[in-house]
Amino acid sequence: MSNRDYDIVLFGATGFVGKLTADHLARQAPDDVRIALAGRDRAKVEAIRDALPNAADWPVVVADSFDASSLRELAESARVVISTVGPYAKYGLPLVEACATAGTDYLDLTGEVLFVRESIDRFQELADSTGARIVHSCGFDSIPSDLGAFVLAEKVHADGAGDLGDTTLYMAMKGGFSGGTIASALNQLDEVRSDKDRRRIATDKFALSPARDQEPSGEWRDSAAVRESDEIGAWSGPFVMATFNTRIVRRSNALLQHAYGRSFRYREVQRTGRGLHGRLTAYALAGALGAGFGAMSVPLLRPLVERVLPSPGDGPDEKTRDAGYFRATLRTTTTTGTAYQSVVAAQGDPGYKATAVMLGESALSLALSRDECPLPDGLGGGVLTPATALGNVLVERLRAQGFDIEATVV
Known part of the structure; x- marks a missing residue:
């Protein structure tokens, strides 16, 4: 792909997370990385570009999700394409197809099981043949989960301590989910409500597995239970993205x-704290989600819900964004x-x-160090994690961006 015009094209630069990702790339990408911004409206994209530092000479590409x-x-034109245009089930598949056909690496932020499953079914063989790496879920969904399990398994194997067994992710966080994430959730909810076959896929624990019949039995079911964990000495409730993140980790x-182990079982919960306060918070969380x-x-009730939740393209101010955090702790025996x-x-x-950093650094990983990036045995590309x-x-x-990523014996 050395003859491509650009190293990275960001599609969806005028959206809220798109703008944050563009800003991260403008500040962190080396000067010799060729970056372009893309969207439907040239003037709006140019306005975003002109407000960025170090980006005055970035080209603008006009593209539309409904214009093949x-x-x-x-x-x-690109070596790596980033898409922040969702809901992905509604807008995303044509761009995945274009990248798979062209042998272009592709990254997005999806948290939609049905979209990823369709991407696999339609484009796995094509992307494998062209060498395109189609990498879904490169933000808060599902990098903390996926890399957490990955580094945990690496540490266990390096120590000669066998394989991963029962593994639980405890998420502590302050912040919200983007309007785009909520729009995706609403779109998928509509799909599963009207189609029993898609509902079956969405609720399958191994919905994203490359070979469903080869998966081990006994995996934990999705649960909204409230528990007090002896493992961490705290209460936990349901984590809203668990039903998606767990599928990504199992696909990895x-x-x-099955390098993590045939006895590997995985679930995710949200840590709510200790004592009575932690217990009440866990029950309140479970009730609110339900x-x-x-x-x-x-x-x-749908119009009322949509009025009180963030809309796509909306998001918190800089002070609120800076005050947020997340800490994913994975425990295993x-x-x-x-x-x-x-x-x-x-x-x-x-x-x-944090999502803008994760997405931007994922793109820079492929743009700058593609030959050092892993690839599963037997694949030349495909729909990956x-x-x-x-x-x-x-x-x-x-880690160079200040993330804490480590694995240790407890």
């Missing part, structure tokens, strides 16, 4: 020939009986500031 020829030209394990998704499922934990943590609102497509290259880039 413009997407083809975009994909053929399968693409790596009521929220219930209200979104009722046609008469290995097959040799040893307790380990990994941590992936960062300052910044997880759905906005952050752990299987970026691995330690991304780990080191995120």
Whole structure:
């Protein structure tokens, strides 16, 4: 791809997270990285570019999700394409197809099981044949989960401590989910409500597995239970993105020939604290999530829910983004009986500031260090995950951005 016009093209630069990602690239990308911004409206994209530092000479590419020829030209011009244009089930597949056809690496922020499953079914073989690396979920969904399990398994194997056994991610966070994430959730909710086959896929624990019939039995079911964990000495409730992140982690394990272990079981919960306060917070969280998704499922209540939730393109101010944080702690007991934990943590609102860093650094990993990035055995490309497509290259880039990523014996 050395003859491509650009190293990175960011599609969706006028959206809220798109603007944050553009700003991160403008500040952190080396001067010799050729970056372009893309969107439907040239004037709006140019206005975003002109407000960025160090980006005055960045080209603007006009492209539209419903214009196949413009997407083809975009994909053929770039080595790496970033898409922040969602909901992805509604807008994303034509660009994935264009990148898979052109042999162009592709990154996005999706948290939509149905979209990723369709991407796999339609474009896995094509991307494998052209060498395109299609890497979904390169933000808060699902880099902390995926890299957390990845570095945990690496540490356990390096210590000769067997394989991962029962593994739980405990998420602590301050911040919100973007309007784009909420729009994606609403779109998928509509799909599963009207189609029982898609509902079956969305609720399948191994919905993103490359070979469903080869997965081990006994995996934890999705649960909204409130628990007090002896493992961390605190209460936990349901984590809103667990039903997506767990599928990405299980796909990584399968693409790596079940390197995490055949007895590996994985779940995610949200840590709410100790004592009575932690318990009450966990029950309040479970109730709020249940009521929220219930209200979104009722046609008469849907307009009210949409009015009170952030809209796509909206987001918090800089002070609020800076005050956010997340800390994902994964705890496991290995097959040799040893307790380990990994941590992936960062300052910044997880759905906005931290996500922009994760997405930008994922793109720079492929643009600058593609030959050092991993690739699962037997594949020349395909629909991958952050752990299987970026691995330690991304780990080191995120550490350089102030992320805490480590694995230790407990």
